[in-house]
Amino acid sequence: MQDKRVRYNAIFMDHMMPGMDGIEATQHIRRLNTDYASNIPIIALTANAIVGNEEMFLKNGFQAFISKPIEIASLDTIIREWVRDKEQEKLYSRSEVEHLPVHHDDINWQALDKGVEGIKIAKGLSRFYGDKTAYVDVLRSFAKNTVPLLTAAMDVREDNLIEYATIIHGIKGSGSGICADEAAGLAELLENAAIAGDYDYIVTHNANLIKTVHRLIADIEIMLGELNSDNQKPVMEKPDSNALSRLLQACRDYEMRTVDAVLEEMEAYDYKTDGDLVVWLRENVEMMNFDEIVDKLSKFDNLEKA
Secondary structure, three states: OHHHHHOOOOEEEOOOOOOOOHHHHHHHHHOOOOHHHHHOOEEEEEOOOOOOHHHHHHHOOOOEEEEOOOOHHHHHHHHHHHOOOHHHHHHHHHHHHHOOOOOOOOOOOHHHHOOOOOOOHHHHHHHOOOOHHHHHHHHHHHHHHOHHHHHHHOOOOOOOHHHHHHHHHHHHHHHHHOOOHHHHHHHHHHHHHHHHOOHHHHHHHHHHHHHHHHHHHHHHHHHHHHHOOOOOOOEEOOOOHHHHHHHHHHHHHOOHHHHHHHHHHHHOOEEOOOHHHHHHHHHHHHOOOHHHHHHHHHOOOOHHHO
16 A cells, blocks of 8 residues: 555655755755656645745746645645546546435534534635535544544653654644634644643643643534434445445545545445444544555455455
């Protein structure tokens, strides 16, 4: 799987690298004068959103420029433009048309519209160009994946501040991603304190961050429950083998659009048996555990013949 990802030929460079910056590294790559080095997409990712930066990067061998904080839709657009297998994309586009996921019109969007305390819903939706489904998926991922970080953050000691700073950086980033500005701000102050070695500040304020984010997660989960309160799913005997086969191939090819489409298709149903498999698949897709998914699905009898 790692080799497959490498073949996507994209290099994301932050504004600092050990020994040289991204521009120097890009110039070294381009000077190799091979077809690969000349054509591999290189995308600049930097916190320095200064007028003229984009032109500077483009003149120095980059194909595109993204500034922090990252807008998910903009990142997706850049990746689709520069990191793509066009022939494979045509194949999957046809597959997606043939297997469109089931959409329900009775989702209770008022649960999202009324808001979640601590989250700027309107700002979050604007990041996804008003796509409520995409934004809700990110909120769901935050609620599911942040709990382990909070548990790890509780174990802060004076001798593990570097590890603590990494954990808190993750909470800050994901909080900012869903536009939970208060939680992200608290996390940023604690991250800075950890970097500065200010253990006393962390001892005083860490519990408040954990309490704030736990409350935020609880409110998100309430909202998610209300979204589906009027949305009764049809029942199938078990997950469709054809859908599982398409998911298996999409994970092997690291074709995220098809992975998401097939999962949404499967999640449109409840199952009499093996419903826990669909839950497991969603959890592992969100954690990018594609090797584990391929390994598990490859063991299903006759799946690839479906």
